[in-house]
Amino acid sequence: MLNRDEDILQAAETWQKQGHGVALATVVETWGSAPRPAGSSLVINDDGTFLGSVSGGCVEGAVVTEALDVIASGQPKMLEFGVADETAWNVGLSCGGTIRVFVEKVG
């Protein structure tokens, strides 16, 4: 009830209507002090333009890259970011949490 960042879903619909390839990335699980709760989402179009957030800015860059693959392939992907993972640490979830992000194509 108290979620204010959902208008990005309207943008997803608009981009789709304009003929863009669009992906939706959603936080589905968090452990520890993750910055954004499950259900937070990011929409990405085939230009690499994105709206919303899944981590408050830490891993969005990596999610966008993966989302472009998902737009191209049509196959959903589960991503995991966290301190346990050296690469993820490098992209910077420095708050010490772990998140799983489900990325799917829209349309």
Next chain:
Amino acid sequence: MKLEILKELNVERAARRPVIIVTDTANGDQRLVKAADIAADPLRAELSKQLRMGKSGNVEVGDKKLFLNVYAPTAKLVIIGAVHISQALAPLARSLDYDVTVVDPRTAFASPERFPDVPLVAEWPDVALPPLNVDRYTAFVAVTHDPKIDDPALLHAFDRDCFYIGALGSRKTHAKRAERLRAQGAKDSDIARIHAPIGLDIGAVSPSEIAVAIMAEITAQLRLPPKEKEEAA
């Protein structure tokens, strides 16, 4: 997400109707469940729990792991009365992410100096309330102590099925109010929905403490399952 699901999701959200998207994260299979259809859904227990908490989460059903993404409207709080309690209540409710509006036809009370940054409507309830789209996801609080203002506002709240209705006043004041509202056509079941005296009984004295008691009661109404709600009231 299929385009039809996204479109339907956006339509429901625009209408302030809650929905849950159920996703099998192993293969991307997805369906949309409207709040009105939860009772008939095989996952009704899980869906209603997540919706009540306003929280998305995972459930395991058989060998499937499903993600339940809850899209619930932003809760509103309508405060009738730009009084001292409201000056504490409005910022507190905003910190809890409510969309807050204060209504009071008395312009000396409903002044921006007293309510910086809070939407104020200095009109009588019959003019102020219809454009506010008071709905199921609205908590409604009447605190003017003036029947000319509070009573018509409460009648409006009954019609709109607000999840919480509270009114300031002692038991005695409330008994008189109940009589007046009945005389204006309110049903006993409507009157029973009014939380009065308003707020959880935490011994609140100052306006700020009363605001805490009110927000605690609203939170309980929003989040607790029906049985525990009765115990908290």
